[in-house]
Amino acid sequence: MxxxxxxxxxxxxxxxxxxxxxxxxxxxxxxxxxxxxxxxxxxxxxxxxxxxxxxxxxxxxxxxxxxxxxxxxxxxxxxxxxxxxxxxxxxxxxxxxxxxxxxxxxxxxxxxxxxxxxxxxxxxxxxxPANVKSIRLTRAFVGDEDEDLPGDTRSQAQWLFRWVRGSAVFGILIFLATILLLVHMDRGRRAVQQLEQIRTEHLAVANSLGVARVASSAAGSAADYDCPQPTTPPVAPGPSTPAEQASKGGQGPLLCAQMLDALGRMRIIRQELRNWNVISSRLAYVSPITWLAPQELDRTTGLSAEEWESTELRSLIILAALTGFVMPILLGLLGAWVYVFRNINRQIQTSTLEAWESIHGTLRMVLGATLGGLLGVLWTNDQPVRLEGMSLPLGALAFFVGFSVEIVFRLVDTLVRTVADKISKPS
Incomplete structure (x- = not known):
């Protein structure tokens, strides 16, 4: 103006x-x-x-x-x-x-x-709390420079603007990576749950076949309960009810049809798990943990590479690593990034922007990622964390820790002083 x-x-x-x-x-x-x-x-x-x-x-x-x-x-x-x-x-x-x-x-x-x-x-x-220097820096940062703006203030505003722009791009990339990983983890978790559900259905049908075979063995009709092995993907069942299927061929064909359907769905879920494990292995190339693990499967297990990639055990191992360590680091970093940009927005509104805000913001994001990763070390049982009567998942707690670093450090300082006082007291 x-x-x-x-x-x-x-x-x-x-x-x-x-x-x-x-x-x-x-x-x-x-x-x-x-x-x-x-x-x-x-x-x-x-x-x-x-x-x-x-x-x-x-x-x-x-x-x-x-x-x-x-x-x-x-x-x-x-x-x-x-x-x-x-x-x-x-x-x-x-x-x-x-x-x-x-x-x-x-x-x-x-x-x-x-x-x-x-x-x-x-x-x-x-x-x-604004002063002449912060007012000039804020006006130069938003592009409203004075005619007599000092050269050092102009250079500080340019550097701060470049840092904010780079941090914004970095934070958006972290946000997108976090969302994609959350979607990927949900996909793997649902596949494991569906596999457990289908395995339970398959076991229930197998038990029913066993009971029916024993009951009909005296009448010489146990062969009706010998289900053929599937050679092709099962065809989706028609609209007929179980009573109609039982009237056509008895209970044996109905149980065999249920068995074949469960086996077919299990093969589909196995393929889904294999695809999920392959994608997770590609994403884990940048993780130092994979550098310490053997690259080839031990032959004593009797499993081929394809069978190992389609097992839910491998999926559970990857899910534990993502849930317990990778996601807390990303969410802690994301929480700190949100706080930094919220603080910059407040400083622009109050004209209190300082030149050292870039250093403070960078250190804040580093501390947020560090404290978020440490939560995965402290809580590795994948159970919700109870805090002040509230039950929070590990990811939400990591985001809150990254957003409020000062509260965490005050809590740690209080705990350290309490333990130090107890140790220093004579017995």
């Missing part, structure tokens, strides 16, 4: 500050009650005054922008804008009058110089 627009807003802010915030009197001229001091043009004192006026201009523009933003949200009553009663308007005219005075005149006038310092002190206290 330029100087013309700033002056336009000053006309609407004429109410005085509370008595605690004393304002300097309006400046009517550089020679009013002044004590002239001979200073050469371009001296250090004049340059210092120029810097002070630049800082004052930044603070006045900051309050003018905030006043404009708040005025847009004030409702109108009977065609008149009603000012908010909770926050008094700031009288900026006495401060802004110091901007139109030549720096040389202020440097030669002790009274004007005192008013300039007083204005800076009053507006800086009102702008807290």
């Amino acid at each position: 330029g100087g013309t627009r700033t002056v336009r807003h000053l006309a609407a802010m004429s109410a005085p500050l509370p008595p605690a915030d004393a304002q300097p009197e309006a400046v009517t001229g550089p020679a009013a009650n002044s004590s002239p001091i001979d200073l050469p043009l371009g001296s250090d004192a004049v340059q210092r005054v120029r810097h002070l006026q630049s800082d004052l201009r930044v603070l006045i523009r900051h309050f003018a922008c905030r006043a404009e933003a708040s005025a847009l949200s004030i409702p109108a009553v009977n065609g008149r804008v009603v000012p908010p009663g909770s926050a008094p308007r700031i009288a900026l005219e006495p401060h802004a009058a110091l901007l139109v005075v030549a720096p040389e005149a202020i440097a030669r006038d002790g009274r004007l110089l005192g008013q300039l310092y007083e204005s800076l002190e009053v507006l800086t206290n009102l702008a807290a």
Whole structure:
């Protein structure tokens, strides 16, 4: 916002500050009650005054922008804008009058110089926790630079913008990878559950066949319960009911049909498990754990590579690794990333952006991933974690830990101090 627009807003802010915030009197001229001091043009004192006026201009523009933003949200009553009663308007005219005075005149006038310092002190206290440096950096970060923006502030804003953009891309990739892994894990978990369900059905049908064969062996009809081995994929059964099937060929063919159907579905689930295990093995190439494992299956097991890839035992091993270690690390990192960008958004709104935010954000994400991975080491039984009466899964707890790193460190500090006090006490 330029100087013309700033002056336009000053006309609407004429109410005085509370008595605690004393304002300097309006400046009517550089020679009013002044004590002239001979200073050469371009001296250090004049340059210092120029810097002070630049800082004052930044603070006045900051309050003018905030006043404009708040005025847009004030409702109108009977065609008149009603000012908010909770926050008094700031009288900026006495401060802004110091901007139109030549720096040389202020440097030669002790009274004007005192008013300039007083204005800076009053507006800086009102702008807290923001300050001149954070306001400039925030405005440069969002692309609204001042004409007299220092070069170091411009370079810091450019570096911070590049870091935020790179971190945003990195966080989105982590988010997509987490979602894909969650979908992949759900697919494998459902395949294992379906295999267990089909195996239970198959066992129930086999028991029924055994009981029926024993019961009919005395009548010489036990051969009716000898089911043929399937050679082709089973055909989906028709709409006929079990009673109709039993009337056509007795109970034996019905049980055999159920047996063949269970075996066919089991083969389909085995193939699904094999595909899932193959995909998981490809995803695990980047894991150091696979570097320590043998690359070939031991021949003493009697299983081929295809049979080993289709077993639910291999699926359960991969699911345990993903659930207990990989996902907590990703979710802890994702929680820390969400906190960092939420904090940056808050700092932009309050004009409190700092240059070291990139270092703080990077360390925060590293700590979130580390603490999330440590949760997998502490809780490896795949059971929900009970915390303050609530039952949370390991993944949700890892996300919360990454989001609130300070709470975890305070808890650890309390535990360490408690244990240290007990150890230091004499027995």
